[in-house]
Amino acid sequence: MTDKIKKKLLIIDGNSILNRAYYGIRRLTAPDGTPTNAVYGFLNILFKYLEDEKPDYAGVAFDLKAPTFRHKMFAEYKANRKPAPDDFIVQIPLIKEVLKAMDFKCVELEGYEADDIIGTVSRICDGSGVSCSILTGDKDDLQLASGNTVVKLVITRMGNTSTTSYDAAAVYEKFGVTPEEYIDVKGLMGDTSDNIPGVKGVGEKTAFSLIKKYKSIEKIYENLDGADITKSVRTKLMNDKDMAFMSKTLATIDRSVPIDFDFEDYRYDSPDRTKLAEIFGRLNFKSFLKKLDLFGSGQETVPEISAESISVSSDGALGIIDGSAELYYYFNAAAGALAFSPDGNALYSCGADEDILKRVFEDENIKKIGYDIKSDIITLDKMGIGYEGLGFDVLIAAYINDPSRTKYDIDILCFDILGKSLNRKGMEKEGQLSMDAEDTPGDAETLAAIAGLKRYFENDLKANGQERLYYEIELPLIKVLADMQITGMYVDRGELEAFGENLKQRINALTAEIYEYAGEEFNINSPKQLGHILFEKLSLPHGKKTKSGYSTNIEVLNKLSGSHPIIDDIIEYRTVTKLNSTYVDSLISLVSPSTGRIHSSFNQTVTATGRISSTEPNMQNIPVRTELGREIRKMFAAQGDDKILIDADYSQIELRVLADISDDVNMCEAFRNNIDIHRQTASQVFGVPLESVDSTMRFRAKAVNFGIVYGIGAFSLANDIKVSRKEAEQYINQYLMHYKGVDNYMKNIVEKAKRDGYVTTLYGRRRYLPELKASNKITAAFGERVARNAPIQGTAADIIKIAMVNVYSRLRREGLRSKLILQVHDELIVEAPVSEREAAEKIVREEMENAAKLKVPLIVDLNSGRSWYDTK
Structure with a gap:
């Protein structure tokens, strides 16, 4: 006889997950301008865990604005928290409206936090034989982990969500303490996010060490004379005994909240499908309408794409393809299959053997129509097969149609654009909403979707006057980016590893020096502990102490530079540790063992501005501001002594675009006469002759020039150039x-x-x-800033894309071995044999400077050298 399967309950920390989604997903808005990114992200996370967990019961706990029992105990509790942004606050009632329509139990109680409700629900589960999963972004909930309760800690970055699960054993394995002991750790070290004070001077390392030894705060105070408690720590503990016990109480989740609880209330089996359809339609959440199969629930019924292909042999396929001017296709590399159609109507399929692939993809006279062609080019390259004859890519066309989309999956496009489903059927179980998608679209259906989308976008591009943008810029760019990704950029791994070792040695040396100056060891990365050392122990000048302690940010440290040797060491320590962890270690892991190069993924459909982005790694983030950071660029080099890198960078392209778009007489004249635009701006803003402009004036004028482009106001400008807000307002007024x-x-x-x-x-x-259109002033102001900047930044993005296409094409046309390998911001990098240096430089300069005919000249700064560092 088998054991009865335990039922499961999922309880979600509503505020925590909504907050994670808000900061982890870029700005999204409904058609009426209402912010929706937090709600969208929350639902994505929710649906994922409903799929994964398939709980029998589920609920969401929320905080209320009213003070809790903790505020009554300690008036400063959470007093350091900044007010939530307006565009976050407006999304709280939105998510509650959605959850109510989904038949989710939402729980909140005045005087208690969501954590307390969650703790109470998990206690009830523990005593009822129902397994409990807690979905949260708050580590405080780790104290609730047990053999029956699993805490799932969520992290969301750039739209990607990851989760780490902790039961009691996992908590102990990770931290070396039990969930119950984790409360005592928080009592000792405090919690800056909640403004729980803890014991002054006791940080994370000491707190964990003490609790691992003594198991609780009570036992520590019973053994204060223990030989392993240093005199310094003993004194701190004695001085803050009351605070330690109060902090433990503040950190302890109340698991006896007076809520009415019935498991049946937590079933989510009676969703209001009509209401959900209305809400998701209003918020433009079309993917959720489809995911939950809500069509027909207040929305029009959406038919599925139904298509069948005729299976043919390779010879039969070649016979059909011969003489075709264009070919719709879907290449399923994993299945070794090719679906194709000469006219988008009659569909065929065959095995994807080498002969058929070469015949289709290497013939430039057959214009191919597909989806995500860059991926196909890269896949085929690994098979030794080229790609010629770009005809149409519906993925890129969808991006031109709406660059603010978060997803361009073909099934979502099919649904949004064609109003048809790609045969993904959500199955319903016991009346609950289901996110299962067991049936994936077949190759024939996908090919039919490509054909339908092509027809739609072809007309859309023509109607919107975007044919040149698509056919002359974005479409040919696909091959350029694919080739750059395949080629990659050489990294001297040995030099990079040696540089990393030097950084680690420097970190160790700086750590030792800082400890020596401080007279004790402490956590340098802890603002609380660092503030104590600098402003209490060393008595350095400081600003007003806030509820969370002293500020130790870089602005504060820069003001203190020179006042004590420890300050410059700390500034350098922060710089070096970030370089080592963020850049050196991650770059080493990305070097291909087979090529010795980093093959960054170049993304054509990510930014709303039209700019290209890159990932793994993000090459635009390679440091440039500090000399030590620039050292990393030495590791990016030409591969072989017979090659060099050519670096070409547009000079002030966004200001030149602004001059053209605005047709400003003074700005155009300055660029035509090759006058330093920042000196001219300084001359006019400060009312001095050009020859009297000093470096400070030029610096401030440069900030004004670029600040105007990005729509910053007087407050931001004042912070950037360290002047009063009144002065900044005067600069902007004089400029305009x-x-x-x-x-x-x-x-x-x-x-x-x-x-x-x-x-x-x-x-x-x-x-x-x-x-x-937003009623929220902050959101509307953001829209105005984007309106001013997008034509400028977007045009600059278009111009460098034109330059990339032209440089790539001309290098190939003239038979050079030189290759375009990188684009960063307004900069192109070509790797060239030394023998081709002059020819390659000529091509790059000419094609970049002639990429657009503006009212002012485009100027390129061009340099070459063995490494990226040498070109600057």
């Missing part, structure tokens, strides 16, 4: 008075955006701005 064309552009473009609902680049790229 002298650059009247720019002033008129900034006013007119916002009004035009409000009328049209979008702005465009010089090449027709659109940025839709629903934020301008």
Whole structure:
């Protein structure tokens, strides 16, 4: 006889997960401008765990604004927290509205926090034989882990969510203490996020060490004379005994909250499908409408794409393909299959053997129509097969259609654009909403979707005047990016590892020096402990002590530089540790063993501005501001002594675009006459002759120039250039008075955006701005800033893409072995044989400077050298 399967309950920390989603997912808005990123992210996380856990019961606990029993005990509890952003607050009632429609139990109780409700629910589960999973972003809940309760800690970054699960054993394995003892650790070390004070001077390391030895705060105070408690720690403990016990109480989750509880209330088997369909439609959550199969629930019924292909042999396929001017295709490399159609109507399929693949993809006279062609090019390259004859990529067309989309999956596009489902059927179980998608679309259905999407986007591009943008810029760019990704950039791994070792040695040396200056060991990375050392023990000048302690951010440290040797050591320590962990270690792991190169993934459909991004690694984040950071660029080099790197960087391209778009007389004249635009701005803003402009004036004028481009206000400018807000306002006013064309552009473009609902680049790229309709002033102001900047930044992105296509094509056309290998911001890098240096430099300069015909000249700064560092 088998044991009865335990039922499961999922309890979610509503505020915590909503907060994680808000900060982890880029800004999203509904058609009316309402912010939705937190709600969207929350639901994605929720659906994932409903799929994974398939709980029998589920609920969400929320905090309320009212003070809790902890505030009554300690008035400063959580007093250091900044007010939540307005565009986060408006999403709290939204998520509750969705959860209510989904028939989810939402629990909140005045005087208690969500953690206390969660703790109470988990206690009831522990005593009822129901297993409990807690979904949270708050480590405080680790104290609730047990053999029956698993705490799932969620982290969301850039839209990607990861989770670490902890039962009691996992907590002990990770931290060396039990869940119950974890409370005592918090009591000793405190918690800056909740403003729990703990024992002053006792940090994480000491707290864990003491609890591992004595098991509880009570036992520590019973053994204060123990030989392993140092005199310094003993004194701290004695001085803050009351605070230690109070902090433990503050950190302890109350598991006896007076809530009415019935497991049946936590079933979610009676969703209001009509209401959900209305909400998701209002918020433009079309993917959720499809995921939950809500069509027909207040929405039109959406049919599935139904398609069948005729299976043919390789010879039969070749016979059909011969003479075709274009070919719709879907290449399923994993299955070794190719679905194709000469006209998008009659569908065929065959095995993807080498002969058929070469015949299809290496013939430039057959224009291929597919989805995510860059991935196909890279896959085929690994098979030794080339790709010629780019015809149409529906993925790129979808990006041009709406660059603010978060996902461009073909099934989502099929649903959003064609109003049809790609045969993914959500199965319902016991009346509950299901997120299962067991049936994946077949190759024939996918090919039919490609054909339908191509027809739609082809008409859309024509109607919106975006054919040049698509066919002359974005489509040919696919091959350029694929080739850059395949080629990669050489990294001297040995030098990088040696550099990393030097950094580690320097970290150790700095740590020792800092400890010596401090007179004790402490956690240098703890702002609380560092503040104690600097401002209490060493008595260095400091600002007002806040409820969370002293600020030790870089601005504070820079002001203290030179006042004590420890300050410069700490500044350097922070720089070096970040370099080592963020760049050196991660870069080493990404070097290909077979090529010795880093093959970054270049993304064409990620940014709303039109700029290219890269991942694994993000090459745009390679340090450049500090000399030590720039050292990393020495590791990026030409591969072989017979090669060099050529680096070409547009000079002030966004300001030149602004001059063109605004047709500002003064700005255009400066660029045409090769006058330093920052010196001219300084001259006009400060009312001095050009020759009298000093470096400080030029620095401030440069900040104003670029600040205007990005729409910053006086407050931000004042912080950037360290002047008063009044002075910053004067600089902006003087600037706009002298650059009247720019002033008129900034006013007119916002009004035009409000009328049209979008702005465009010089090449027709659109940025839709629903934020301008928002009732929330912060959201609307954001929309106005984007309206001013998007045409400038987007046009600059278009121009460098044109340059990339032209450089790549000309290098190939002229038979050079030189290769375009990297694009970062406004910069292109070519790896060239030394023998081709002059020819390659000529091509790069000419193609970049002639990429666009503006009212002002485009200028390129070009240098070459053995490494990326040498080119600067």
